[in-house]
Amino acid sequence: xxxxxxxxxxxxxxxxxxxxIVISLQTTLFxxxxxxxxxxxxxxLFVVVSxxxxxxxxxxxxxxxxxxxYDFVLxxxxxxxxxxxxxxGATAGLLVYFFREPTWWMRLITIGVVSLLGEVYYPLAQxxxxxxxxxxxxxxxxxxxxAVCNLVLSxxxxxxxxxxxxxxxxxx
Amino acid sequence: MAVAxxxxxxxxxxxxxxxxxxxxxxLQNSSAISGLRNIFSTVFRPVESTARVITRPISNGWxxxxxxxxxxxxxxxxRERIAQQEGATIAAxxxxxxxxxxxxxxxxxxxxxxxxxxxxxxxxxxTNFSQTIEINQGNESGIRVGMPVxxxxxLIGKITKVFSDRSVVMLITDPDFAxxxxxxxxxxxTTTTTIAKSNAAVPSPVVPVEPDASLDTxxxxTTTTTTTTTIAxxxxxxxxxxxxxxxxxxxTVPLASDLAVRETGVIEGRGPSRQPxxxxxxxxxxxxxxxxxxxxxxxxGSRSLSPPDILIGKVARVVERLGSAGxxxxxxxxxxxxxxxxxxxxxxxPITEKATP
Numbered sequence: 340x341x342x343x344x345x346x347x348x349x350x351x352x353x354x355x356x357x358x359x360i361v362i363s364l365q366t367t368l369f370x371x372x373x374x375x376x377x378x379x380x381x382x383x384l385f386v387v388v389s390x391x392x393x394x395x396x397x398x399x400x401x402x403x404x405x406x407x408x409y410d411f412v413l414x415x416x417x418x419x420x421x422x423x424x425x426x427x428g429a430t431a432g433l434l435v436y437f438f439r440e441p442t443w444w445m446r447l448i449t450i451g452v453v454s455l456l457g458e459v460y461y462p463l464a465q466x467x468x469x470x471x472x473x474x475x476x477x478x479x480x481x482x483x484x485x486a487v488c489n490l491v492l493s494x495x496x497x498x499x500x501x502x503x504x505x506x507x508x509x510x511x
Numbered sequence: 512m513a514v515a516x517x518x519x520x521x522x523x524x525x526x527x528x529x530x531x532x533x534x535x536x537x538l539q540n541s542s543a544i545s546g547l548r549n550i551f552s553t554v555f556r557p558v559e560s561t562a563r564v565i566t567r568p569i570s571n572g573w574x575x576x577x578x579x580x581x582x583x584x585x586x587x588x589x590r591e592r593i594a595q596q597e598g599a600t601i602a603a604x605x606x607x608x609x610x611x612x613x614x615x616x617x618x619x620x621x622x623x624x625x626x627x628x629x630x631x632x633x634x635x636x637x638t639n640f641s642q643t644i645e646i647n648q649g650n651e652s653g654i655r656v657g658m659p660v661x662x663x664x665x666l667i668g669k670i671t672k673v674f675s676d677r678s679v680v681m682l683i684t685d686p687d688f689a690x691x692x693x694x695x696x697x698x699x700x701t702t703t704t705t706i707a708k709s710n711a712a713v714p715s716p717v718v719p720v721e722p723d724a725s726l727d728t729x730x731x732x733t734t735t736t737t738t739t740t741t742i743a744x745x746x747x748x749x750x751x752x753x754x755x756x757x758x759x760x761x762x763t764v765p766l767a768s769d770l771a772v773r774e775t776g777v778i779e780g781r782g783p784s785r786q787p788x789x790x791x792x793x794x795x796x797x798x799x800x801x802x803x804x805x806x807x808x809x810x811x812g813s814r815s816l817s818p819p820d821i822l823i824g825k826v827a828r829v830v831e832r833l834g835s836a837g838x839x840x841x842x843x844x845x846x847x848x849x850x851x852x853x854x855x856x857x858x859x860x861p862i863t864e865k866a867t868p
Contacts, residue, residue: 370634376783411551412637
């Protein structure tokens with residue numbers, strides 16, 4: 340029983356549940372609200388924020404799990420988003436690693452830059468598996484809009500991500 | 512701490528390997544992946560539905576703020592277009608009925624004989640790298656993967672994933688979309704000649720004949736009598752009649768070169784910002800120069816996922832290529848793919864796809 344409660348209260352269980360909500364927001368609200376015709380990427384934001392706060396290992400893990408869940412919603416091959424988001428999470432963690440004591444604005448820069456990169460990883464991954472046609476000049480506009488949207492939404496994402504991925508001791 | 516780090520690294524390696532295996536399986540259309548998708552869909556659907564209900568006011572507010580002027584402009588445009596099209600619709604409906612009767616008389620398949628399911632669009636693609644939409648009908652309504660999807664204007668895409676009560680439609684602008692099509696080219700400009708005298712080979716230009724016009728031409732030794740009969744869809748153009756005995760009438764039909772020439776190719780999407788293209792068009796002399804504005808329709812055939820003659824769009828640009836490679840045609844779809852609400856899924860499967868009893 341204690342073991343079950345430990346698993347249920349672990350941050351990874353919490354992560355899966357929060358990701359379900361994040362993905363549902365992505366497929367409903369953020370699929371409809373399209374500034375300049377581009378859908379903001381909430382799942383990518385969550386992964387990037389987790390990487391920038393908790394480091395590359397946690398970032399990569401969050402990205403892989405989030406991507407795998409997101410993959411089951413998307414029509415593209417399962418596993419593709421997982422790899423792309425895993426890479427994005429790891430990149431976010433590595434970029435913060437170069438700042439000795441990262442301040443809030445350094446984190447924001449990281450989130451913006453990695454959001455931009457993360458949005459490019461996905462069509463790159465598509466091309467690698469033979470789904471050609473997405474590497475176009477439009478990608479520049481898409482990446483910039485996604486980066487700006489992620490910067491705007493990052494304060495909320497940081498708060499949610501901290502709450503989700505904080506390790507808590509179970510007191511029974 | 513070090514143990515936790517090691518465990519996480521192992522987890523990362525495991526997840527990466529899992530992802531690679533899943534990609535490989537999914538690219539080979541594994542049924543296990545479809546099963547996993549269905550299971551996740553069952554778990555995820557209630558969460559998504561709740562999120563849709565909760566966020567509806569926010570998205571309505573967003574559309575109210577940013578799309579209001581566009582909607583007003585569109586309203587004005589549509590009113591004007593309706594006024595223009597009201598007259599044309601009646602004539603078009605009569606032509607369509609006539610065409611269907613002719614096709615039925617000749618035992619040719621028509622769209623009227625194919626059952627269809629009306630569906631509503633319930634979601635857009637959540638990513639910026641797939642051109643898909645979600646509709647509210649699934650395999651409970653008889654929908655299968657590959658079935659063509661239309662709106663009132665023409666073809667918009669095909670079904671790529673089917674669940675029990677919803678389906679995913681890949682739009683014709685998606686780079687993965689491909690379908691065989693026909694280009695219905697306009698008749699070539701010809702300079703036909705008539706030999707008025709049976710034993711004289713003197714070419715002379717022929718003047719187009721008006722419908723119902725009779726012409727009696729008397730030459731030195733032969734008399735040619737012309738009676739023109741117009742056929743719907745054919746342009747009455749030139750008469751080329753052999754010399755016949757006086758008093759015998761015959762029906763005039765257009766020259767073979769003046770009939771609409773059809774050539775097949777493959778339409779491929781190129782993303783939302785670029786128009787789809789048609790490739791593999793033969794550059795045969797018979798086909799002539801392709802004119803901008805000629806219609807593109809589905810080719811049909813026993814292996815095609817779509818029945819023939821569904822309108823897709825019209826040629827917007829012709830890109831000529833050197834050598835024997837035919838031209839590449841840029842297509843302007845007739846359907847407005849950015850503003851879809853109600854669609855029709857044709858419950859059509861090619862003969863090769865139908866399950867044998």
